[in-house]
Amino acid sequence: MPWVKGDIPLVNSSQSLGVALTWKVSDFIDRDTRTWKAGKVRECFDWDWAKKILSMELPLDNEDDFLYWKYHPSGRYTVKTGYFYLSKELGSNTTICVAREQEFIKLIWRMNIPPKWKLFLWKLCHDGIAVKENLAKRGMSTDTECDRCREGEENSQHLFSEDGKQGGRWVSFIATLWGLWKARNARCFRNVVGTSSQVKDFIDATIQDHEHFTYRAGILSKEEANGRDDPTLPPGFICVQLGKERTGFDDFRVEVDGSWDRTTTGAGIGWAVKDNGSGGEVGEGG
Incomplete structure (x- = not known):
């Protein structure tokens, strides 16, 4: 356990490691005088480490040893500080959000939406949803190929972006943004009170426009291929x-x-x- 200024002290070469595993900090403290047992410290630990131990100030009250988590003022472990330790101190691959992304995540938790939606969005921001690629990284034996398009590995970026050649999810996403924009313009310029059903109508109309656009584009492409003037x-x-x-x-x-x-x-x-x-x-x- 790292109890000497955040590190584990080096045991003297004359000591048995089996015995050293049973040592407690209290074994090196004189309970009557509340001072270090200097002779025992020098006998059990390397000389430089013994000097570091003897330079440490002892507490005034007589308490038993207990586990102390240095990343929280109370000394107690919390999930939040544990996450901080893994992401900052160990340099793990956990997504490190910039300040603007952190504000977006805080906004998610403040939104008046079902808790399961909040958790889903939070996991999505941290690339934590159970897509095939993430399951494989966690040690599960699974085929990572996307079941829908069969043209790439199923990860968060692939699932919610182009998804191979289809791009249907992007169309739905952009149509939703366009529907919100149309509802806003109707409210600003025509004093129309916006409702969720009205936004849905705008979204449906936008998707129909897109389908008509792609249909016409296909016809024109065929006509151009036929050499029309x-x-x-x-x-x-x-x-x-x-x-x-x-x-x-x-x-x-x-x-x-x-x-x-x-x-x-x-x-x-x-x-x-x-x-x-x-x-x-x-x-x-x-």
Whole structure:
């Protein structure tokens, strides 16, 4: 036990280790005078260690030896100080959060959510959930391959990010953020009182938009692969076919834009017809 200034004293070479294991600190203290038994200390310990022991101040009261945990003022062990010892003193692989991450973790415990959610988020922040990779690190014999995509090991980053080619979890996460943003804008600009059901509607609508977007992107990719003579579209503009079956594009395109002033409530719109090949303007108005 490290009882001499945080270290274990070196026993004198003339002493038996079997006997030394039975020694107690009280064996080297004279209970009547409350001083060290200097002769016995020098006899049992290495000379330099004996000097360190004799330089230690003895307590004034007569108490029996007890285990003392130096990482807590009371001397008693706590889980919190034990965690501190493992993460700081031993340099373990435990995640060391920066100040901002620590504030986020404190926020988790203050949130008005079920305790099991708090514990889950706390474990997720410290990479402590029982994904396959973590189970393998703990000595369990298990296949670490992701059951969903079969393209990587199942760890926290893989499980809650791209997950192979699918990326469905990212879509749900971004759709949730977008739904919260839409609910905020409805509250600020239209005085709509936000509810959880309204946020859910925004999220569902966002996911439907994404599905439509990926469906249309797939169609356009097939059309490009077939060598369609698509026009040169400016960024952010949508090509619309009017008046006849979509079998090709005409030699011109119409660009339209508009804006309004919130203070004066004035609005305006403008249009321009451009040659599809050269990009030169054929006509404009507003």
